[in-house]
Amino acid sequence: MAPATQYELSPPPGDAISALAFAPNGSTKLLAASWDKKLYAYDVAKPDSSLIKTYEHRAPVLDVCFGDNENEAYTAGMDWVVNKVNLETGEMTEMSKHAAPARCVVYSPAHGVLISASWDCSLNLHNVRDPSSTPIRIPLPGKPHAVAASPSKVVVAMTGRIINIYDLQTIQNLFSSGQTELKLWQQRESSLRYLTRAVACMPSDAGYATSSIEGRVAVEWFEDTAESQARKYAFKCHRQPAPDGDGDIVYPVNALEFHPVHGTFASGGGDSTVALWDAEAKRRLKQYQKFPDSIAAMVFSKDGKYLAIGVCPGFETGQEDYSGEGKTSILIRELGDNEAKGKGAK
Template identity: 30%
Template sequence: MFSETKTNDLQVPQCPNSITSVEFSPTENILSASSWDNETRIWSLNSNGTVTPKAQVKVAAPVLDHCWSSDGSRLFSACTDKNVYQWSPSAPTPSIIAQHAEPVKCVEFAENLLCTGSWDETVKFWDLKTPQPKLTLQMPERVYCMNLIYPVLIVGLAQRKVLTYDLRNASKPFKNQESPLKMQTRCIAIFPDQSGFCIGSIEGRVGVQHFAGDDKKNFAFKCHRRKDDVYSVNAISFHRTHGTFSTAGADGNFTFWDKNAKQRLKQFPQVNQSIIATAFNKDCNLFAYAASYDWSQGQSGYNSQRSSQIYVHVVADSDVRPRKAGF
C-alpha cells in the first residue's frame, strides 16, 4: 500500500518504536512522544531548524498516551501496567502518580487537575497532592479516547458511546449520546470555542457535532479512503486560532479542513506508514505527525524493518486559514 516517504518536512532523530502519541509543550517548542516500547521521549526544536534529543524515560510497560502539565514542567505517561507516571524533563526519573484497575488509555491535564481514562470503565481526577483520586466518574464502557479543554471534557467509549462533562459540575454528563458514525471510535477533539467536537472512526469518516442549537449544523464526511480501500482516522487536531482542523489516517496522509465551509483546505503527501498521532505547537505554526505501525493487523502485520518516524511541518497560514464556502 505504501510508497517511499515523499515528505520534505523536518524529520525528528532518535524516535522510539511503535509510537502511540505526540504532544508539544504548552510553553515552548519542545516535542514529546510516547510508545509501545515503554518510553516517553522529548526533543528541543531549535531556532536554526534543527531538532535535538533532550530527555527520555523508560517505565515498566507500554505507554498508551501522555501529556504535559500546564506550565510545561512535568509530563505524565499513561501505561498498560495500570499506572500513570510523573516525570520532569530536568529530572527524568518517573514516579507513580495515579492508578487504575486496568490499563490507562488516556491522560489529560488542565487547571491543576490530572484526568485519566481507563479500560476499567472509569475516568479519574487527581490533584497530585494525594494518592487517592479527587473524583471518580463511572463510565458505561471502556475509555478509547478523550479530550479536555477546561471546563469541557469529552470521552469516547467502546460501543460508540460519547459522554461530555462540564467539570464545574461533573457529577453527571451534560450530554450523553451515540457517535454519529457507524463504527468504532478512534479519536475525538473539542472545537477551540468549546461549542462542539469532531469524532473519527475506523471507517474513514469524521463526524462534526455541536453541543447545542440546530442539528442541521451537524454532519459527517468521508476521508482517508482510496477507491475501495477504507482507512482508520487516527488523529484529529484543531488549529486554535482559526478553528480549522487536521485529520490523519492509516493511509499515511494528513489533511487540513474547514468545518464551517465544509471543505478540504489542503492534503499533504503520503508517508510510508500509518499516521498515528498529530499535534500543533503553542503558536500553531508547527505541526508534528508520527508515522508508525497501528497494530490494526496484529503481530502478522508488523514489519521490524520499517522504523517509526516523527516529522515536523512548518504551517503556512494559507494552509489553515478558513475560506469562503464554494471555493
C-alpha cells in the first residue's frame, strides 16, 4: 500500500483563503481564492515550484470554480462582480454584476450553466456557451451562504434554515425557452438548527450534506419518498472537551467535500482538524493530526488522488483586528491507497 504524503504549497496566499478548486479531467492545477484580492493558480504535482500565476481582482475573491477546461475559471467577489478568467492570458471578462457581494459560484459542464449567488438574495444564471445571452436573475427567499452542484441539481443554503433545490436541466431549458421564471424543484428546511456554513453534493447524485456553525453535519437524500427521507441524519463533530470539564467547546464546520470516487466525505472545522466520514455507514473513518489553524476550505482532485486543505485563522477566538496575513497555508495530502474508501466498499 502506497503511503500518504503531505506537503505545503509555496508561496501561500497573502490573506485568508475563501475557496479552493481543482481543475477538471484529472489535472493537477489548483485555484485558491483569497481575501488579498487575488486568485492563485498552483500545480500541486510540483511542491517545490507550485505557483503558476496570480490574477489580480478589484476586491476580495469569495469563491472560484473551473469552467469547461483547466484554462477557464469563474470568480465571485466582494465587488459584486462575477468574472470569467482566462488562466492562460490573465484576461478577465465580467459575466454579470449583483447588487451586493457575490458569495458563491458553481458551474455545470454537462449543462453549460454557471450559477452565482449573492448577498442581495438572488441567483444569476449564465449560459456560458452563448456569450450573447443575458444572465437571468432569480430572487431568493433568504441570504445565500453556500451553494453546491450535483450532476443534476443545485443546492442553495440560505438564512432562515431555507434550502432551495433546483434542477439543472430546467435551468438549461430556460435559455432556450426565453422564459425568466425558474421553477423550484424543491424547498426544504435545514436539518440543522443554526447557520449553514457549507454544502456539498454526493458525486452519485443521490443527495447532499450540510454543515453548521454549531459543530454539526447533516446528510440528506434527494429522493422525496418517506423511505428515503427516513434515512437522513445529523451528527455532532468538530468539538473538544472544555478545559474545566463542563461540556464541549463547539466549533464551526467550515468545509465539506465528497470524494469523487469513493463517495465518502471530508469535513474541516474551526478546531483545526479534518475528518473523513462514511455517509452510508454513518461512521468516522479517520481524523488527521491538528493543523496550524482553522480549516477554511477543502477540495479533492477530480481523480480523488489529492486533498487540498486551506488553513488560516478563523473568527473562533473573536479577533477584532482579523488578518490571515502570514498565517495562511495550503496543504496538499496525497491520499494513500484506499485511504478514503468506505468501510462497506468492495
